[in-house]
Amino acid sequence: MKGRFQMVDIKETVSIMDIDFLKVTKNELMKEMLLPALVNGERRFIVTANPEIVMKARQDASYRQAVQRADYTIADGIGIVKAADWKGEPLPERIAGYDVMRNLLQIAEEKGYSCFFLGAAEEVNERAVQEVKRLHPNLKIAGRHHGFFELKDDTVLEQVKTANPDMVFVALGLPRQENWIAKHLDQFEKGLFMGVGGSFDVLAGEVKRAPGIWIKLNLEWAYRALRQPARILRLMTVFHFMFLARFKK
Template sequence: MHDSVTIMDITFRNTTQQAFVNDYVEPRLLAEQPYYIVTANPEIVMKTRSDSRYKQSVQQADVIVPDGAGILLAAKIMKQPLEERVAGFDVMLDLLAFADQHGLSCYFLGAEEAVNERAVAEVKRRFPNVAIAGRQHGFFQLDDPEVAENAAAAQADLIFVALGLPRQELWIAEHRDKFTKGVFMGVGGSFDVLAGTAKRAPDIWIKLNLEWLYRLLKQPLRFKRILKVFEFLLRVVFRKT
């Protein structure tokens, strides 16, 4: 079993979700060590091919885990199978549960103001012992120093960044050195799911690694994004990396 698998210059840690949370993230949280997580899917990998700045921001992560059926399939094609998908939303919930148990603090950066507010309210409801260090909507310039300074001043244990691809990884890579502690994680549209403005696929679709198909059926306009996944897989098959 390989400890890691590299696909198009992006190196994925080969682990299960439970082992990742328990063995990699929780010890850093308790030790108050800065730690930058990327949960990467084929879209992220393809974006790193066309954007060198973005590639740098992803490669700066302390750990990259596979969030997408396409990544698992690519690894299998390369005969270096990964153990399982490590879904960003599920990791976020696991970390919120851990924060709830240990009275840790969280900062919520991203999404529309109303979505951000509702997501934080849901976190308070489901995880009452989590300390809300602060929150900020996602409509700002990436180089806005005030946003980064406010987030750093909050001294949160967990910083969830829901700015989407590529903004969230760019923001974390640009500003993480301003923080003395904190586990950073880009979480895409997870605040929308917490707020109830978007729904995840039913569990059976997720277990079958068909969440992408469920999203496509619900949102046909995602077809262009799915094409990127097929391009990614074709490049793996023909090794055009």
């Protein structure tokens, strides 16, 4: 696309434990913020934050600083939406990071933008990219790299920089993915950088996403816990977040 795109600067946010969440719908985020940034060749950092990310940021000052560097922080978790309701500053909806990634891949294929896939195990990363190619045969794949590397390893950084992608999807899990982006963001002139957690596992077929009815009822977290019993311990963090958000002012 030629020319510059008029940005619609939506700045209204709600602060939840020192993390500012955008009061936007997914449609507004895509059309009024991310697409214009792509068209204008700008650099943006997107955090899709759930209660676990907020609690980690609450406990870890360096991680909190990394998350606070984000240009756009969106509510990827019904717990965040509930916390905003309790503050009397409601968010319009939950915005699933996986859905944002899928929308961005569609835009990239249609508009000719390139994508880099960083993270997960080598075989998972490879299968995820193969699935992306199947779903989006005309997508430009700038490159890929597994997630088993030290954050201080600049060879991975140089690989991403050389690829010069328009979008970088970082599946390193928290806190590594936000820390990696925050540490290296200034070394790029353009690009959307987004932590996507376990999204490569879903694309690769390692993890099955919840059926639509579970998502519609805001019970995706429960479905994941039932499918992956190891996640039940992580629910304790979510319950702690909900307690603090409801009763600690």
